[in-house]
Amino acid sequence: MLCELMEGRAFTNKELASAASVTPQTATAHLRMLQDAGLVVSEKRGRCVFHRLAGPEVAQALEQLAALAPRDSLHRAQKRKAGGLAQLRSCYDHLAGPLAVAMTESLQVRGLLRRDGGRFVAQDSAVWAGLGVTLAPDKGARPFARPCMDWTERRDHIAGPMGTQILNHGLEAGWLRRAGQNRELLLTTPGARAFHQMLGLPVADLPHVTQEA
Structure with a gap:
């Protein structure tokens, strides 16, 4: 549940x-x-x-526990839900799966994002506006952007308000579409083109990423 x-x-x-x-x-x-x-x-x-x-803190704890759990048991749970493992998916309020991990790593390689303990620090760039992100300073204990361990990839993707903005923008721009009433997402052809142009992601080569027109 x-x-x-x-x-x-x-x-x-x-x-x-x-x-x-x-x-x-x-x-x-x-x-x-x-x-x-x-x-x-x-x-x-x-x-x-x-x-x-x-709240998001509960979702974060569940995702972290999922990263430690045996994959087979989690695969079975997802198969009951979506007929198969949703590799391109939402993680509560942000993007998860191979695409999210590849995006996070590309931003780090380009020097636009660096990890600082339990948070990500972003560098000013026009790329953020293209991703639908309005940079904001951290407020209180909750960072604007933080690393979240992806349980299928065992690598970090972006969570926090930044991750929410990216997911919402992707859905509003038609780059991503929800696959029915579950966490699975579909990557559209315009979305694949946008991620390639902005971040150089070879999206078509990523495993388990479904494209649709």
């Missing part, structure tokens, strides 16, 4: 029970424990109660 909620949307008890292949009664008991642990919050809308992750 937590993997289902990693999409960032809210789901009903019945939907989460179906995703986890358990009865609604079992799902209710688990959701109550998850709420008590501060991992999930619930909101009543009309006659339905919707559940969602308590």
Whole structure:
């Protein structure tokens, strides 16, 4: 159920029970424990109660745990959800998978992004505007950009507000499209062209990246 909620949307008890292949009664008991642990919050809308992750910090912890877990078990969970492993996907509110990792590494190689402990520091460049990013200083304990370990690639991708801006811009510009009601994303031909022009990414050669017109 937590993997289902990693999409960032809210789901009903019945939907989460179906995703986890358990009865609604079992799902209710688990959701109550998850709420008590501060991992999930619930909101009543009309006659339905919707559940969602308590926040990005929970999603970050789940992604980090996924990077430590055996791949086979996570593959099975994703196959139940999307009919196969979604290699180009959203990780709560940012982009994940091979494309996200390649983008992060390209920005580092070009000197536009450098890791500083638990955060990324960005250098001024017109590239950021092209990616839909408005650079902002870090506020409080939450960095504007931070590394997030990608559990399929075992390398970092960009999370935090910067990662959210990149994902939202990619969807709004038509570079990326959601594949139904799950975390899987499709890379469009204009998107492949844009990432190649801005970052030199050989997107067509990346594994498990689906292109559509």
